[in-house]
Amino acid sequence: MTKKMKSSRRDFLQHSLLGSAGLGLGIASTSEVQAAPAPNSAEPEITQSVDVLVVGGGTAGTIAAIQAGRAGASVLLVERNSQLGGTMTTGGVAYPGLFDAWGRQVIAGIGWELVKESVELDGGTLPDFSKVPQRHYQNQVFTNQFLHAILAEEKCGKAGVQIAYYEFPQAVTKTTDGWQVDCVGFGTRRRVNCKQIIDCTGGAEVVGLLDLPRLREEERQPGSFLFMMDKAHEPGRNQIHRLYVHGADSTNSRTVTTANLTGRQSILTMLREKKGRLMHLQPETSFRESYRIQGETLITVNDYSSGKKFDDAVCHAFYPVDLHTKNGVKPQPLKPGIVPTVPLRALIPKGSRNLIVAGRCVSSDRLANSGLRVQASCMAMGQAAGAAAALAAKSGTTPLEVPLKEIHDLLRTHGAIIPGDA
Amino acid sequence: MPNKTKPGLGTLRRRSISLLTALAFLVLAVTGVLAFIQPFSIGIIGLHALMGFVFIALVGLHVINNSRPLTSYLRSKSLWATLAITSSLTLLFWWQPAPVKTVLGWSGNLGPAMERFEMRDDEMVFDYAPSPDYKMRLTVKTGPAHATGPPPHVAIWLENQGGYHIKTLLPPTAAPELPYWSFKHAGWEKAKREAAELGEVDAISSPTPNGSFDPADYILPGDPKDSTPYQLLLEINQPGDKQPSLVFSVEIDNSLPRTFQLLELRGYPRREDRDGKEAWALYYVDESFSTALELIDSALLTIERAK
Numbered sequence: 001m002t003k004k005m006k007s008s009r010r011d012f013l014q015h016s017l018l019g020s021a022g023l024g025l026g027i028a029s030t031s032e033v034q035a036a037p038a039p040n041s042a043e044p045e046i047t048q049s050v051d052v053l054v055v056g057g058g059t060a061g062t063i064a065a066i067q068a069g070r071a072g073a074s075v076l077l078v079e080r081n082s083q084l085g086g087t088m089t090t091g092g093v094a095y096p097g098l099f100d101a102w103g104r105q106v107i108a109g110i111g112w113e114l115v116k117e118s119v120e121l122d123g124g125t126l127p128d129f130s131k132v133p134q135r136h137y138q139n140q141v142f143t144n145q146f147l148h149a150i151l152a153e154e155k156c157g158k159a160g161v162q163i164a165y166y167e168f169p170q171a172v173t174k175t176t177d178g179w180q181v182d183c184v185g186f187g188t189r190r191r192v193n194c195k196q197i198i199d200c201t202g203g204a205e206v207v208g209l210l211d212l213p214r215l216r217e218e219e220r221q222p223g224s225f226l227f228m229m230d231k232a233h234e235p236g237r238n239q240i241h242r243l244y245v246h247g248a249d250s251t252n253s254r255t256v257t258t259a260n261l262t263g264r265q266s267i268l269t270m271l272r273e274k275k276g277r278l279m280h281l282q283p284e285t286s287f288r289e290s291y292r293i294q295g296e297t298l299i300t301v302n303d304y305s306s307g308k309k310f311d312d313a314v315c316h317a318f319y320p321v322d323l324h325t326k327n328g329v330k331p332q333p334l335k336p337g338i339v340p341t342v343p344l345r346a347l348i349p350k351g352s353r354n355l356i357v358a359g360r361c362v363s364s365d366r367l368a369n370s371g372l373r374v375q376a377s378c379m380a381m382g383q384a385a386g387a388a389a390a391l392a393a394k395s396g397t398t399p400l401e402v403p404l405k406e407i408h409d410l411l412r413t414h415g416a417i418i419p420g421d422a
Numbered sequence: 423m424p425n426k427t428k429p430g431l432g433t434l435r436r437r438s439i440s441l442l443t444a445l446a447f448l449v450l451a452v453t454g455v456l457a458f459i460q461p462f463s464i465g466i467i468g469l470h471a472l473m474g475f476v477f478i479a480l481v482g483l484h485v486i487n488n489s490r491p492l493t494s495y496l497r498s499k500s501l502w503a504t505l506a507i508t509s510s511l512t513l514l515f516w517w518q519p520a521p522v523k524t525v526l527g528w529s530g531n532l533g534p535a536m537e538r539f540e541m542r543d544d545e546m547v548f549d550y551a552p553s554p555d556y557k558m559r560l561t562v563k564t565g566p567a568h569a570t571g572p573p574p575h576v577a578i579w580l581e582n583q584g585g586y587h588i589k590t591l592l593p594p595t596a597a598p599e600l601p602y603w604s605f606k607h608a609g610w611e612k613a614k615r616e617a618a619e620l621g622e623v624d625a626i627s628s629p630t631p632n633g634s635f636d637p638a639d640y641i642l643p644g645d646p647k648d649s650t651p652y653q654l655l656l657e658i659n660q661p662g663d664k665q666p667s668l669v670f671s672v673e674i675d676n677s678l679p680r681t682f683q684l685l686e687l688r689g690y691p692r693r694e695d696r697d698g699k700e701a702w703a704l705y706y707v708d709e710s711f712s713t714a715l716e717l718i719d720s721a722l723l724t725i726e727r728a729k
Contacts, residue, residue, distance in 0.1 A: 103706030132689040132704035134585040330651075333673070336686045 046190045050074045050162075051393035052386075053181055053194040055169055058086020059096065059375045060359030060382030061200030062152045063111045067386030068198070069159030070110075071410055073393050076192060077161050078183055080168045081284070084152040086202070088375060089145045091286030092226035095239060096375035097140035098318045100129035101339045106316040109416030111379025114155060115141050118148045122236045136320050136333060144236035164190065172197070172209045177396070178354050181206075196389040196399070197355050200382060203250050203290035204349075204361035212349045213294040216251075217366055221288040221324040223248025225263030226281075229271065233280035240280060243267060246326060250287035259285040288324060288360075288373060295363025296345035296400065304368040305334060310343035312404055313419040314384035314411070317342050317377035323370040340371070341419040344400065344407070347385055353398040358385035380416065387411050436487045443480040449473045458529050539592050541573055548578055550591050552641055555728035560654070560685075560721065567660065567716035574660045574717060575667075577603035581653045582640055586610060588652065589637035600657045600667050602691035605702040641676075651675040656685060658717055665714040666690040669704055672723050685721035690714075 040046060050073075054065040057079030065077040077084075087093045096115055099107045119126055122144040133139045156163055167185035174180075178195040199206040204214050222244040233240055245263045249255035263285050271278055297310070301321060317340045320331035334340070346363040347356050358381040360373035371377075387410045388399035395402065408418045453470035460466065485492060495501070515522060523540075538549040546562040560578065568574065577600045578592040587610035594600045597607075640652040651673050659667035670685040689704035690711070707715065 103708075130705050130708075132706060135583070 044187060044189055046188065047193070048076070048190070049193040050076045051194065052076075052196045052198060052389045053078065053179070053192050054161075054198045054200060054386075055181075055206050056086070056200035056202060056359070057081075057084040057152075057163070058200060058202060058359065058378070059088055059111070060378040060385070061086070061198070062156065063109075063114070063379045063382035064198045064200055064358050064386035064389070065161045066110050066155050066159045067383045067411075067414060068390040068393075069156070069161040070414060071387060071390035071394075073390040075159070075161045076164060076194070077156060078164045078167045078169065078192075080166065082165055083149040084156070084163070085145065085149045087286045088143070089149040089152075090282065090284045091224075092145055092240060092282035093224070093286050093375070094143045094145035094148065094235065095137075095140040096143065096379070098136065098374065099141065099376045100127070100139055101316070101318040101334075102337055103130055103132075105129055106318055106339050106417060107376045107380045109380065109383045109411065109414055110155075111376065111383060113415060114148070114151060114379075115143055118143050118151050119236070121151070122147050124236045136331060142236050142238070146235060164188075169206060169209060172206060195354060195393040195396075198382075198385050198389050199355065199357040199361070200359050200385070202287065202360055204293045204357055207293050207349050207352075207355070207357065207361070208291065210349075210352070210355070212352055214291040214361075215294055215363075216291050217289065220247070220249050220290060221370070222246045222326070223250075223259055223263070223285040223287045225260075225267065225285050227267050227278065228280035229267075229274070229276040229278060231279060243270070244324075245285050248285050248287055250285075250290045256285070256287075259287070289366075289369070290361075292361050292369055293349045293357050293363045295357075296348045296350055297343050297363060299340075299342070299346050299362065299364040299368045299372065301365055301367035304340045304364070304371055305332075305338065307334070307338035307340050309419055310341050310345075312344040313341035314344045314347075314388070314404075314407060315342050315377075315380035316340065316417065316419055317372050317374075317380065319371045319374045319377065321367050321371045322374075323367060334371075339419075340368075342372070342377070342381055342384070344384065344388060344404065347381060347388075348400050353400075354392070356385045356389055356399045358382040383411060383414065383416050387414075439480060439483045439487055443477070443484050446473055446477040446480055450477055537591060541576075543570060546576065548592055552638070556642055557726040558654075559724045559726075560656070561724070562656070562721045563719040565716040565719040567663070567713035568718075569660060572661050574658050575599040577657045579603060579606065579655055580637060580640065581606065581655060583650055583652065586613070588640055591654075594657075599659045599661065601693070602667065602669050602702050602704065603655075603657045605691070605700075649676040654685070654723060655688075656721060657691075660714065660717055663713050665711060666692070668707070668711075668714055668717065670718065670721055672721075674723070674725065679725070679727055681725060681727075683723045683725075685723060687715075 052068045052073045052075045054061050054068070054075060054077045057065070057077050061077065061079070062084045065075050069075045081090050083089050088096060099105055099112055099115075105112075116126065119141060124142055124144070127139040127141060129139065153163065164183070164185070167183045167188060167190060169181050170184050171182040172179055175193065178193065179197055181192045181194065181197065183190040183192060197206055208214055225243045225245050226240050227243065228240045243263060243266055245259050245266070248259040248263075250259075264281070267278070267281065270276065303310075304317075305321065318334070320333045322329060322331045342362065347358060349355055349357065359378045360369065362369070362372055362381060364372055384407065385399075387407050388402055391402045391406055391410060392399045411418060412421075450470060450473055453466050453473065456466050457463075457470055518526065537551075540547045544564055546564070548560040549558070551557040575594045575596050576592060577590065577594040579590040580588045582588050587606040590603070590607060594603060597604045640650065653671050653673050655669060655671045657667050657669045668690055669688045671688045672683045672685045674683070687707065689706050691702045692705045694701050694703055
């Protein structure tokens with residue numbers, strides 16, 4: 001009897017689905033997969049040892065983890081959200097730039113490999129770098145945010161990177177050969193013993209946990225909440241609607257919550273006023289600014305605008321000085337031929353060992369940071385940090401003491417462009 | 423009754439004509455000097471021109487009144503000398519050799535056209551003064567590949583931030599030689615035509631500058647704080663060098679005023695299809711360029727703004 005009832009219910013459901021499809025409601029067929037059992041999934045407490053712990057799986061952290069993994073390090077990537085890609089995927093700013101400057105590619109490597117593969121798989125178009133862009137943003141690469149997240153996971157997997165979503169460090173303790181990091185996720189307490197930490201949290205959260213000095217402005221640049229009203233969102237093909245969230249601050253879960261509530265409520269108000277239809281909404285605000293580290297070197301806006309070639313440069317960056325304010329933004333393009341560089345020392349928190357950062361928290365003044373914070377540059381910094389951390393873990397030293405040539409050679413092996421290379 | 427007419431002073435008509443002629447000349451002289459010294463003013467120029475017509479009529483009457491002595495002048499020996507002097511001065515001022523140009527250069531009046539272009543062996547100078555308070559001068563020093571016979575084709579124009587043509591300052595003598603300018607200019611003409619057909623009055627002069635067809639919205643905004651940067655572009659092509667034209671540009675931002683700015687090489691135009699339509703885009707120059715890169719040594723934009 002019970003069996004019959006179950007059968008009937010299934011039949012009813014199947015018929016309903018078929019009927020709906022027949023009516024043209026467009027319900028897709030359902031595929032099934034079996035998730036692999038997570039090791040020790042019943043245990044709330046886990047302890048593990050890795051060479052490199054990457055905190056934050058955004059544009060910089062994902063690339064840092066892949067680079068470290070490909071260099072032979074055991075890597076754990078901890079991400080507080082549900083997917084990799086950060087502002088490109090969760091934030092929806094899926095048009096990374098800039099990989100080129102003045103007619104040549106200046107940023108390549110693993111970040112470009114990921115972006116290129118994503119565009120090609122999506123049937124998209126890559127920009128022609130020999131063409132002079134009318135405005136700087138024309139050479140941003142339109143990518144499919146969903147595909148990007150999946151490909152990033154695949155590349156992490158192939159590089160041997162273990163991903164831990166919904167987790168974040170709560171405490172970091174120095175040990176004789178590195179760090180002990182206690183992370184927390186729902187139903188999970190993870191103790192990680194690692195030799196190196198790469199802080200790719202955007203706001204240098206690990207650096208903050210260690211009470212190392214950080215820089216922060218009284219007023220942050222506005223964040224952007226991305227959505228689509230009235231028109232269908234075509235990932236990888238068009239930019240979507242944006243709403244400035246003034247005061248958006250990614251410092252902690254409370255400020256992020258406030259920014260998200262404010263952004264979503266404003267979109268709701270807009271929909272009511274314009275009687276529009278909401279077609280797409282990103283799950284989180286895209287933040288431009290919070291904390292920056294005080295590094296062994298600070299990149300000033302003069303260094304940036306003059307294209308200073310640092311002795312310990314590990315990658316390029318390229319974007320106008322682009323400070324968003326309450327009144328909008330007036331980008332200051334770089335002069336022809338200028339390509340800024342990022343020194344290794346700007347990724348090292350002052351006075352620290354076995355710790356390196358990558359991404360928008362790079363040691364820089366505010367104006368320089370407004371150009372450095374963009375995604376292609378963050379990817380390049382991530383790869384450099386991943387290489388330095390992996391080499392440091394391998395040789396039992398700290399990233400700053402790894403011979404620069406070794407870092408450069410490893411980066412070149414993985415397709416990166418080093419400042420000074422032809 | 424004794425005759426009260428005073429001898430020697432002529433009739434009332436003669437006296438009035440002579441005095442009017444003299445006074446009209448005085449007005450012409452003063453307005454003529456002012457027109458030379460001061461920036462262009464339609465008030466001064468209008469007064470000078472209209473009073474000139476009155477003066478012509480008065481001189482006609484004056485000639486009639488004094489036909490006898492004037493006829494005798496025509497028979498005098500000095501006629502040919504005065505004709506020669508007048509003709510020489512007319513030719514001199516018409517041809518404007520360097521010393522005359524120098525004198526004219528002292529003038530504050532750039533004329534109602536507001537623009538002036540000179541091509542010399544070693545430089546090209548273009549002046550554009552949309553207002554007495556805003557004078558632009560583009561000085562292009564020629565490079566070793568610059569030739570004068572025939573001289574290069576040159577176009578100078580302004581674009582807004584969106585890359586749309588807003589005003590041609592110097593049209594080329596042969597448009598096909600400068601395809602990038604031709605493409606931009608044609609796009610602007612088309613957009614203006616379409617806006618006029620749609621009756622979009624606002625599109626002719628818009629409070630949002632990047633949607634405006636009025637150059638004044640970019641060059642001389644009511645409030646510099648509201649201004650948006652605009653670009654000055656120069657396209658140049660040397661006939662016979664078998665290389666594409668080159669485009670140079672500079673961004674002008676009235677909210678960050680700078681007196682001197684150098685134009686930078688942007689690229690060369692290349693034809694491409696955009697949705698089946700002809701379009702021209704700029705590409706970075708590569709090693710295939712040789713003499714074209716030596717057409718210009720430098721291009722300096724100077725903007726004098728009233729303080």
